[in-house]
Amino acid sequence: xxxxxxxxxxxxxxxxxxxxxxxxxxxxxxxxxxxxxxxxxxxxxxxxxxxxxxxxxxxxxxxxxxxxxxxxxxxxxxxxxxxxxxxxxxxxxxxxxxxxxxxxxxxxxxxxxxxxxxxxxxxxxxxxxxxxxxxxxxxxxxxxxxxxxxxxxxxxxxxxxxxxxxxxxxxxxxxxxxxxxxxxxxxxxxxxxxxxxxxxxxxxxxxxxxxxxxxxxx
Amino acid sequence: xxxxxxxxxxxxxxxxxxxxxxxxxxxxxxxxxxxxxxxxxxxxxxxxxxxxxxxxxxxxxxxxxxxxxxxxxxxxxxxxxxxxxxxxxxxxxxxxxxxxxxxxxxxxxxxxxxxxxxxxxxxxxxxxxxxxxxxxxxxxxxxxxxxxxxxxxxxxxxxxxxxxxxxxxxxxxxxxxxxxxxxxxxxxxxxxxxxxxxxxxxxxxxxxxxxxxxxxxxxxxxxxxxxxxxxxxxxxxxxxxxxxxxxxxxxxxxxxxxxxx
Numbered sequence: 082x083x084x085x086x087x088x089x090x091x092x093x094x095x096x097x098x099x100x101x102x103x104x105x106x107x108x109x110x111x112x113x114x115x116x117x118x119x120x121x122x123x124x125x126x127x128x129x130x131x132x133x134x135x136x137x138x139x140x141x142x143x144x145x146x147x148x149x150x151x152x153x154x155x156x157x158x159x160x161x162x163x164x165x166x167x168x169x170x171x172x173x174x175x176x177x178x179x180x181x182x183x184x185x186x187x188x189x190x191x192x193x194x195x196x197x198x199x200x201x202x203x204x205x206x207x208x209x210x211x212x213x214x215x216x217x218x219x220x221x222x223x224x225x226x227x228x229x230x231x232x233x234x235x236x237x238x239x240x241x242x243x244x245x246x247x248x249x250x251x252x253x254x255x256x257x258x259x260x261x262x263x264x265x266x267x268x269x270x271x272x273x274x275x276x277x278x279x280x281x282x283x284x285x286x287x288x289x290x291x292x293x294x295x296x297x298x299x
Numbered sequence: 300x301x302x303x304x305x306x307x308x309x310x311x312x313x314x315x316x317x318x319x320x321x322x323x324x325x326x327x328x329x330x331x332x333x334x335x336x337x338x339x340x341x342x343x344x345x346x347x348x349x350x351x352x353x354x355x356x357x358x359x360x361x362x363x364x365x366x367x368x369x370x371x372x373x374x375x376x377x378x379x380x381x382x383x384x385x386x387x388x389x390x391x392x393x394x395x396x397x398x399x400x401x402x403x404x405x406x407x408x409x410x411x412x413x414x415x416x417x418x419x420x421x422x423x424x425x426x427x428x429x430x431x432x433x434x435x436x437x438x439x440x441x442x443x444x445x446x447x448x449x450x451x452x453x454x455x456x457x458x459x460x461x462x463x464x465x466x467x468x469x470x471x472x473x474x475x476x477x478x479x480x481x482x483x484x485x486x487x488x489x490x491x492x493x494x495x496x497x498x499x500x501x502x503x504x505x506x507x508x509x510x511x512x513x514x515x516x517x518x519x520x521x522x523x524x525x526x527x528x529x530x531x532x533x534x535x536x537x538x539x540x541x542x543x544x545x546x547x548x549x550x551x552x553x554x555x556x557x558x559x560x
Contacts (some may be wrong), residue, residue, distance in 0.1 A: 253382075253420065255419045256418060256419055257415065273397075
């Protein structure tokens with residue numbers, strides 16, 4: 082049971098996006114719709130799991146001085162395969178994801194787990210850790226994608242949920258939700274919400290505001 | 300607590316007092332719908348102040364009156380009152396309350412709320428108000444200048460930037476002053492005592508940046524009569540204000556070092 086901790090703890094308690102603030106760039110860029118969020122999530126889980134497994138399996142054979150280069154090479158090869166697969170089987174989605182599948186190479190999450198966990202642990206726990214982190218990332222991506230697509234276009238996975246005023250319905254799409262800043266706000270509110278229920282995640286403040294009772298200034 | 304009369308709420312009440320003539324002018328120009336927007340915005344803002352009063356013990360502030368007025372004036376095209384509720388909620392919570400209430404925010408809530416409306420509902424067209432409001436704003440501006448709530452450096456810097464760039468774009472320098480909502484934004488949003496740059500040199504720089512941005516966005520993009528120009532200029536300038544202040548402070552403290560003594 083203790084081994085399973087690697088699987089479930091990154092889903093909320095050690096969530097890569099809301100606690101470690103990793104992989105923000107893609108979380109902003111691809112979450113305009115559920116379809117792109119889901120494809121991106123699947124691609125990232127696949128790359129993360131396989132790369133962690135491979136790196137963990139050969140961790141004793143990687144020379145320490147060039148370990149980052151070896152890790153990047155493995156991750157980049159997997160990303161190319163994932164990108165080609167998406168282009169082959171879901172060309173429209175690959176057009177909408179544009180460069181962000183390719184940019185999984187530079188996603189801090191993948192390299193971060195390889196460097197921090199897979200290099201020190203055997204393949205079994207490394208696989209669970211990668212899967213857990215991938216699921217935590219996917220969970221946030223899908224939540225943000227759900228809110229943005231539903232409020233920004235009135236659809237989910239491209240299917241109409243709320244009929245917009247342009248088609249004679251009642252729903253006024255919030256154009257703001259389709260712009261990148263909205264993802265920042267949603268992520269911020271999510272982090273706020275999670276930390277309200279899990280106060281252990283709150284960092285100590287860098288500065289404390291104190292008011293001197295004898296201060297004469299306003 | 301020996302804080303004198305210049306308490307946070309005193310500043311807010313003076314801002315409200317400075318608004319009264321302009322509020323009357325807007326009521327004359329736009330009539331009941333402006334009053335309805337103001338009422339809805341005020342009710343929303345007070346609701347959120349109440350929520351944060353209960354949850355975080357953040358005291359009420361009369362600044363809600365100023366924010367509600369800003370929303371009702373700058374969102375002049377919005378007739379759907381639920382959109383006002385949404386924008387006012389966003390402005391109050393994201394712009395002000397989560398930072399600890401008015402006085403600790405770094406962008407005025409009166410800027411955040413209209414900016415949200417412009418992004419969320421781009422199809423609604425908003426119009427500015429006429430010269431009557433500008434006239435009505437003059438006594439209020441005078442009160443704020445005399446009491447020092449509105450920094451004269453910020454105001455003069457902004458006017459210089461605005462007039463200079465207006466002339467560069469080949470328009471009459473008096474043209475921006477015919478737009479009541481633009482002048483309102485200049486005095487109450489750009490000159491907001493919390494969010495404007497607070498160092499002396501920073502005030503000039505910040506004012507010139509804001510005024511220049513108003514002219515640039517106004518003449519080259521949305522049109523000088525559109526309230527978008529002044530709201531986005533105030534938004535950008537407010538984001539740069541802490542950087543400007545930090546730069547001025549760093550330069551000043553560098554001059555104090557024995558190296559230059």
